[in-house]
Amino acid sequence: MKKAVIVLASALCLIAAAIGALFVWEHQSKLSLEAQVEDFLDACGTDATAIDVHGRPYILYAMADSADLTYVDLRLQAGTNKDQLLVHRLSLGHADRLSRFVTFDHPDGDVDPIERADGSFTEAAMINGSTVTFSADTAGDRLQLFADGHRAGQIELDQDVTVKGAAVTDSGVVVELEYASPDCDAAG
Template identity: 65%
Template sequence: MKKVLIALTSIVCIIGAVVGGLAIWEHRSKISLEAEVEDYLDDVGIDATGIDVHGRPYIIFALQDSVDLTYVDLALQDGTNKDQLLLHRLSNGRPERLTRFVTFDHPSGEVDPIERADGSFTDSAMVDGSKVTFTAKVTDDRLELFADGAKAGTIDVGPGVTAEGAAVTDTGVVVELGYDSPDFGDESRAESRTEKS
């Protein structure tokens, strides 16, 4: 009986050590992936206010030297309440593509977003009882938001950016942006990377 207890205790200790070791490895892998994202952001001159690396287990992505998906919070500009950049598949210091979602504050008044039958948001809302449709475009490195054609907000976004559409949600008017270059719209950085490699 004593030998059985000793054997069981040994097995439990070994399992505990393995689980603990994996937990430490997973945590270190996450830190390593975050460091890769920070290096990329520094390289393209992005000052992030927050980084949230997705894709588990982190160990697998760290072994592949690839970051699956990262949400990067950017500093807010006037009239916005959220500005988030998504890095898709960061590998070898470059993401496959960039997507950005800028949330403008609701216009003044009572705003009731108009939803589709499946519950998804549309580009329109009832504002003080009247239907208002929101659109967005990028001109001269500035994102402009319009409500029924009247300017409703504007922020700086930099070069190489395209407005993909707008949607009115419970938290504001969200504009999706796409980037021509994974170098945050800066083709000169892309050329510089090519010359170095």
């Protein structure tokens, strides 16, 4: 009986050690992927305030030297409350695609975003009882936000981007950007 208890305890210890090692390996893999993204951003001259690598299990992505999707918070510029770069499928220092979502502060007043029937946000909002439509455009090295054709905000850009659209949400006016190139000359 005593031998059976010792064998069972030994087996449980080995299983616990294997599970612990797996958790450590998963954590180290995540750190490795974050370092890969950080190296990419450093080479691009991008100032990140936070990096959040997605895609589990991290072990498999780290073994392939590939980060599937990474959310990178960028330094905020005046008039914004969120600026996030999405790095899609980074592998061996090359990303498949870079997109960016810049959230401008709501204009002054009572802002009520107008939603579609499916609950998604549109480019319009009721502001102090009037419908206002937002749009965005790039001019040189700037992203400009417009409210009914009047400039409502702007930020500086470092690289060539295309405006994919704007939407008024509960947290602000979000402008989606797509970088012309997914390489280091495209991050900002």
